[in-house]
Amino acid sequence: MSESDTDPSESDGPPSDGRSAVRRLGAQLQDGDAGLIALVMAGIYVLFTIFAILGPSQGFEGVVAAIQTVTLWTALYAMLVLALNLHWGYAGLFNIGVAGFMAVGVYTFAALTAPTGATPPGLGLPLWVGIVGGMLMAALAGALVSLPALRLRADYLAIVTVAFSEIVRLSLLSTTFEEFTLFSSVPFLPDVPLGTGAGRGISMPINPTIPVKSIYYTNPQNPAAGDFTAFGETVITAFRAVGVRQTVVVSLTYTLVLLGFVALFYWLLRRIGNSPFGRVLKAIREDELVANSLGKDTRMFKIKVFMVGCALMGLGGILWETQRGFTDPTSTTFRPIQTFYIFIALIIGGAGSNTGGVLGGALFAALLFQGPLYVSRILSKFIATGDAPSTFAGALAPVASLNLTPFVAYTLQNVSSLRFVLVGVVLIVLMHRRPTGLLGHRKEVASSIDLGKRTSRTGPGEGRPATDGGNDVGGERDD
Amino acid sequence: MTDDGTSVEGTAATESDAAAESGNRESATAERTADRLDEPGDASLVVDDLSKSFGGIDAVDGVSFSVERGSLTGLIGPNGAGKSTTFNLITGVNEPDTGRVSFEGQDITGLRTSDIANEGLVRTFQIARELEEMTVLENLMLAPRGQSGEKLVNAVTPGLRGRVREEERALRERVWETLELFEIDHLAEEHAGNLSGGQRKLLELARALMLDPSMMLLDEPFAGVNPTLEEKLLDRVHELREEGLTFLLVEHDMDLIMEHCEHVIVMHQGQVLAEGEPADIRSNDRVIDAYLGEDI
Numbered sequence: 001m002s003e004s005d006t007d008p009s010e011s012d013g014p015p016s017d018g019r020s021a022v023r024r025l026g027a028q029l030q031d032g033d034a035g036l037i038a039l040v041m042a043g044i045y046v047l048f049t050i051f052a053i054l055g056p057s058q059g060f061e062g063v064v065a066a067i068q069t070v071t072l073w074t075a076l077y078a079m080l081v082l083a084l085n086l087h088w089g090y091a092g093l094f095n096i097g098v099a100g101f102m103a104v105g106v107y108t109f110a111a112l113t114a115p116t117g118a119t120p121p122g123l124g125l126p127l128w129v130g131i132v133g134g135m136l137m138a139a140l141a142g143a144l145v146s147l148p149a150l151r152l153r154a155d156y157l158a159i160v161t162v163a164f165s166e167i168v169r170l171s172l173l174s175t176t177f178e179e180f181t182l183f184s185s186v187p188f189l190p191d192v193p194l195g196t197g198a199g200r201g202i203s204m205p206i207n208p209t210i211p212v213k214s215i216y217y218t219n220p221q222n223p224a225a226g227d228f229t230a231f232g233e234t235v236i237t238a239f240r241a242v243g244v245r246q247t248v249v250v251s252l253t254y255t256l257v258l259l260g261f262v263a264l265f266y267w268l269l270r271r272i273g274n275s276p277f278g279r280v281l282k283a284i285r286e287d288e289l290v291a292n293s294l295g296k297d298t299r300m301f302k303i304k305v306f307m308v309g310c311a312l313m314g315l316g317g318i319l320w321e322t323q324r325g326f327t328d329p330t331s332t333t334f335r336p337i338q339t340f341y342i343f344i345a346l347i348i349g350g351a352g353s354n355t356g357g358v359l360g361g362a363l364f365a366a367l368l369f370q371g372p373l374y375v376s377r378i379l380s381k382f383i384a385t386g387d388a389p390s391t392f393a394g395a396l397a398p399v400a401s402l403n404l405t406p407f408v409a410y411t412l413q414n415v416s417s418l419r420f421v422l423v424g425v426v427l428i429v430l431m432h433r434r435p436t437g438l439l440g441h442r443k444e445v446a447s448s449i450d451l452g453k454r455t456s457r458t459g460p461g462e463g464r465p466a467t468d469g470g471n472d473v474g475g476e477r478d479d
Numbered sequence: 480m481t482d483d484g485t486s487v488e489g490t491a492a493t494e495s496d497a498a499a500e501s502g503n504r505e506s507a508t509a510e511r512t513a514d515r516l517d518e519p520g521d522a523s524l525v526v527d528d529l530s531k532s533f534g535g536i537d538a539v540d541g542v543s544f545s546v547e548r549g550s551l552t553g554l555i556g557p558n559g560a561g562k563s564t565t566f567n568l569i570t571g572v573n574e575p576d577t578g579r580v581s582f583e584g585q586d587i588t589g590l591r592t593s594d595i596a597n598e599g600l601v602r603t604f605q606i607a608r609e610l611e612e613m614t615v616l617e618n619l620m621l622a623p624r625g626q627s628g629e630k631l632v633n634a635v636t637p638g639l640r641g642r643v644r645e646e647e648r649a650l651r652e653r654v655w656e657t658l659e660l661f662e663i664d665h666l667a668e669e670h671a672g673n674l675s676g677g678q679r680k681l682l683e684l685a686r687a688l689m690l691d692p693s694m695m696l697l698d699e700p701f702a703g704v705n706p707t708l709e710e711k712l713l714d715r716v717h718e719l720r721e722e723g724l725t726f727l728l729v730e731h732d733m734d735l736i737m738e739h740c741e742h743v744i745v746m747h748q749g750q751v752l753a754e755g756e757p758a759d760i761r762s763n764d765r766v767i768d769a770y771l772g773e774d775i
Contacts, residue, residue, distance in 0.1 A: 271635045275643060276628030279613075279621050286610040293570065293604075294622045295596035295690060296629075304631050448628060448640065449647045451616040452668055454655055 033355045040359055044070060044366040051374040056381055061244045066374070068252045070366050075258035076320045077369075078361035081345045082265040082354060083312035088343075089351035090273060091305050092285030094158040097145070098313055099338040100165025103329075104141045105314025106321045107172060109134035111194050113206040120179050120195025120202055127206050131318055138314025139307040141168075146306040150299055165336060172196050172329040201328025209323055212254045216246070223250075258319060262358065265312060269354050272308070279446040281305055337420075341369070344423055347430060350440025359438060368423055376415035379408075388413040523548040523694050523725045524600070529568050529578035538564040540749035542578070546694070546742075551716065551726045553740035553757075555733065557769060560746040562729045563605055566698055570602050571595045583693065597624055601692035603683045605699045605729075611672030615663060615682055618671050619654040620647070622689035654689065661685045661715065677708040684715065694725040701730065713739060733770075737761065745769070 045067055052066035080098060087093040095101075113130035114122025125133075141164070149160040171177060179195035196202060205221060213220035216232030223246075228236060236246045272278050280301050283291040291298050321333045332338060341364065349360020388409035389395045395410030411418060430437070445451060522545040531539045539561040546552045554562050567573040569580050571592040579588045582600050590598075610618055627633050628643035658664035661681045666674060671682060680700055687695055697716075701709045716726060717739075730736050736743060737757040745753045745760060747769040753760055760766055 268635065271640070272631070275634035275640075276620075276626040276647070277631050277634040279617060280629055282613055282617070283610050283621050286612055287608050289572065289592070290604075290608045290610060291621075292572075292592035293596055293602055294686070295593050295601075295624055296621075297591065297593040301629075308631070445614060446617055447620060447647060448634075448644045449651065451614070451620065451651055451654070454651065 036355060037358055037362070040362055041071075041074075044074075044362060047371070048366070048374070051371075051378065054378045054381075055374060056377055060242055061248060064244050064252070065248050068248060068255055070370050072251070072255045072258065073365035073370055074362040075255060075262050076316070076361075077342065077345050077365045078262045078358045079258070079265050079316040079319065080313060080342045081349065081357040081361045082262070082269055083309050083316055084342050084346050085351065085354060085357045086269055086272065086305060086309040086312065088346065089353070089357070090269075090278065090285065091281040091302060092154065093146075093150075093302060093306055093309075094154055095161045095306070095309070096158050096336075096339050096343070097161030097163075097165030098342050099334050099336060100161070100168040101138045101141060101310045101313040102317025102320070102338070103165075103168045103172060103334040104310075105134040105138040105317040106327055106333075107196060107202070108137035108314070109207075109318045109322065110202045110204050110327065111196075113204060114202060115205065116193075118203065118205075120197040121193045122202075123192070123194075127208065127210065130206070131208070131315065134318050135311040135314045138317075139311040142307045142310030143303060146303050150302045150306070162336065162339075165339065169329055169334050172334070173199055175199075197328065199328060199330070201326055203326045204322050205325060207322035207325055208257070208319055209250070209254055209325075212257055213250055215253065216250060254323065261315075261319060266354055266358065268312075272305075273354070273444060273446055275446070275448050277301070282446045341423070344368070344427060347427070347437050350437025353437075353439040353444065356437055356439030368419060368426060372415050372419050372422060376412045380412050383408065383412075521545070521547050523550075523583060524569070524727065525579075525581045526565070526569065527579045527581075529565065529580065530576045531564055531568055531573060532576060537749045539568060539575075542746070542749070542751050544744045544751055544754060546725060546727050548725055549720065549723055550742055551720055551728065551740050553736035553743045554727060554729045554746065555731070555736055555743060556746035556752070559748075561749040562746055563698060564749075565746070566602060566696055566729065569595075569696065570600065596690060596692075599691070599693040600696070601687045601690050601694075602696040603680075603687055603698055603700060605702065609671035609674065609679050609682055609686075612670060614668050614670055615658070615674070616651075616654060616667050618682060618686050619657060619689050620650055622686050623650055623653075624690055626650070657685050657688060662711070677704040680704055680712060681708070684712065688719070692724065694727070695719075696727045696729075698729045699731065700728070701732065701735065709735075 048066045048070050049063050052062040055062065055066075057065070080102070084095065084098055087095045109130040111122050112125045112133045113127060114120070114124070116122065116124045145160055145164045146157065149157040175198045177196045178198035178200070179193065182192035182194055183189035184191050210220045213223055214229075216228060216236060217223045218227045218229055219225060236249055239246070239249050273281075280291060280296050280298070283294070283296065284298050284301060288298050317333065321327050321331065327333075345360040345364035346357055347360070348363055349356030349358070389406045392410070395407045398404075398406045524546040526545065527543050529539055529542045530537065542561070542565055554565070556562055564573065568575045568578075571587070571590050571594070574589060579586060581587060582595070582598060585598065587595050587598060587600070596602075610621070613621070626643075627646060628640075633639045633643050655664060655667070658667055661684065663678060663681050663685065666678060671679065674682060680703075684695075684697075684700065700712060700716075704712065713735075716728075720726060728736070728740065737760075740757060743755065743757055743760045744751060745763075745766050752769055753763045753766050755763075
């Protein structure tokens with residue numbers, strides 16, 4: 001077999017090896033996967049173009065920035081949703097500590113890459129060491145958490161993961177680990193000063209945006225002072241001509257890199273899902289005792305997949321949180337609500353489906369996460385509401401006398417908090433109307449080959465009549 | 480106890496010792512058991528003094544029996560007699576409080592369910608536990624042992640996946656042949672959850688067969704199955720037996736057991752009440768008492 005099997009649509013098409021990438025893409029579009037994602041993204045872009053035109057920051061740059069922002073959040077959520085899909089969608093492992101594993105990845109990255117002399121100090125290692133180290137540490141944390149919990153029933157894993165996530169966050173906040181020395185009492189080993197920075201946070205001058213900035217700047221650590229590279233000069237001048245500033249260009253480039261990572265996650269998950277390994281995961285999700293009775297040592301499968309998912313969460317966390325070059329434990333990225341958001345996005349898309357995961361990430365980021373902010377900005381621009389009341393009661397009381405203005409003003413002022421309410425409502429409606437999410441009903445066959453095709457003899461469809469008399473249960477049977 | 484590599488005679492001796500020890504059994508039955516085990520090429524599965532209690536209730540209480548290699552042995556008893564628990568103890572789903580289980584001369588007590596299945600002792604469930612959201616094809620593809628693609632590295636790494644695909648192609652052929660044998664190939668791409676009760680039983684048997692077992696434990700394989708399909712299932716069982724498989728069958732239908740099994744074990748209140756050929760069981764007073772009112 002040649003390596004045509006990197007083809008993500010491998011189980012769908014005929015196993016002719018020499019298919020060109022174009023034809024594969026065509027098949028994907030026909031499948032509806034790539035087409036569906038493109039369609040949804042196009043819709044979101046139209047919406048955000050309208051938002052940008054109506055909103056306070058007008059002009060072409062406003063449109064570009066709005067599209068960049070929504071794409072960035074889509075990519076960030078898509079990555080985390082895909083990682084969670086590996087746990088929950090594929091293997092039925094209920095991990096509600098996503099934020100904790102992200103934090104482990106981010107802080108390990110920070111400790112490895114922060115300069116030795118900084119406060120808090122790090123090890124001053126290169127970027128890629130930080131990324132790999134962060135992923136490994138997140139995977140190790142995953143193993144540590146899953147080892148005791150996976151022996152028990154599914155609910156225990158949920159409890160352990162949520163507890164772990166909070167322990168991580170509170171430990172990072174604790175001043176005990178603000179600055180400490182590793183190996184200080186161990187002979188023959190050098191003292192290694194490290195620290196979390198506790199509430200003061202930790203800065204990450206080396207982070208994944210640096211390679212992106214180095215495309216444009218000769219001194220990516222300090223773009224303000226640095227000169228442009230030849231390529232940067234050309235591109236940034238071109239964008240400036242249409243009124244787009246250099247910071248937007250850099251963000252746009254980083255967003256494109258993130259989209260590349262989303263594609264990588266997607267590819268990896270498809271490979272895992274469409275294989276005998278993925279088949280066992282599916283069986284674990286359906287009925288673990290059956291998997292056991294068929295000779296599968298499900299514990300190993302669960303631990304492995306849990307570690308891989310946690311490593312991806314660590315990577316997602318690094319790409320998410322290090323953009324600003326600084327983090328602290330109060331960041332919303334590490335709060336339990338973050339895990340909840342990622343779950344919502346996965347539920348919207350449909351657990352088990354990777355395409356659904358990406359769609360869910362996009363819809364959540366655009367409509368529930370960013371959309372309300374844009375809408376409120378637009379409304380504030382057009383509706384003069386005056387001072388908003390400071391309490392909900394204060395907003396609600398005038399409604400009785402049919403004076404809606406304070407209520408509207410209050411709503412617009414507190415949109416970012418009121419998003420929780422919106423998210424809650426969406427969740428309830430979804431659970432009622434479509435508990436499987438947008439694409440959760442779709443079942444992707446877990447195999448590296450098309451099982452319906454046979455190399456010899458008859459295929460399916462040439463079946464013989466039903467083997468049983470049909471007087472027992474099978475109401476739903478259709479031949 | 481049956482140590483590793485126990486000879487046939489050793490197993491037989493152990494079994495007859497155990498039989499002699501459990502004095503509550505009918506001595507005639509014990510003797511017959513011992514006699515039967517003295518024959519060469521015998522026990523595939525030996526269960527010795529197995530006990531399990533759940534919260535003070537002795538679900539299984541000192542059960543000993545053996546299943547002859549290549550036989551179709553029936554395990555019967557009224558509801559709550561401990562048949563399913565015995566199955567669970569044999570297959571490692573529950574751990575026995577006391578007692579030993581050995582399979583093909585190897586002690587399998589306390590082994591994991593997955594390891595026992597890989598030893599070639601495969602079970603089916605009383606209520607067919609198919610993997611509903613997986614297709615019939617996936618169900619069968621899942622079962623075979625030693626698939627290299629079950630290793631994550633092989634499944635993901637570009638250079639290694641080619642071999643996995645080769646393997647899967649070979650398996651696919653076997654799967655289709657098995658589906659044809661069980662006459663459910665027309666349902667191949669159907670989700671298992673959409674199958675009728677009887678078709679599920681066929682699927683379960685076919686899936687278990689994909690493991691290349693040397694012995695199968697069937698927990699009420701004919702419950703809720705219409706007579707036509709029951710006939711088909713029985714035909715398959717007899718065919719597989721000809722090929723050398725050993726079967727232990729839990730069943731409620733006495734007539735079926737009496738007609739098809741050459742050896743019958745009767746359980747009652749967690750204990751073995753009687754053991755022997757169908758004709759003897761039929762005329763056994765204690766069995767008749769246990770099944771009071773039931774036509775044997």
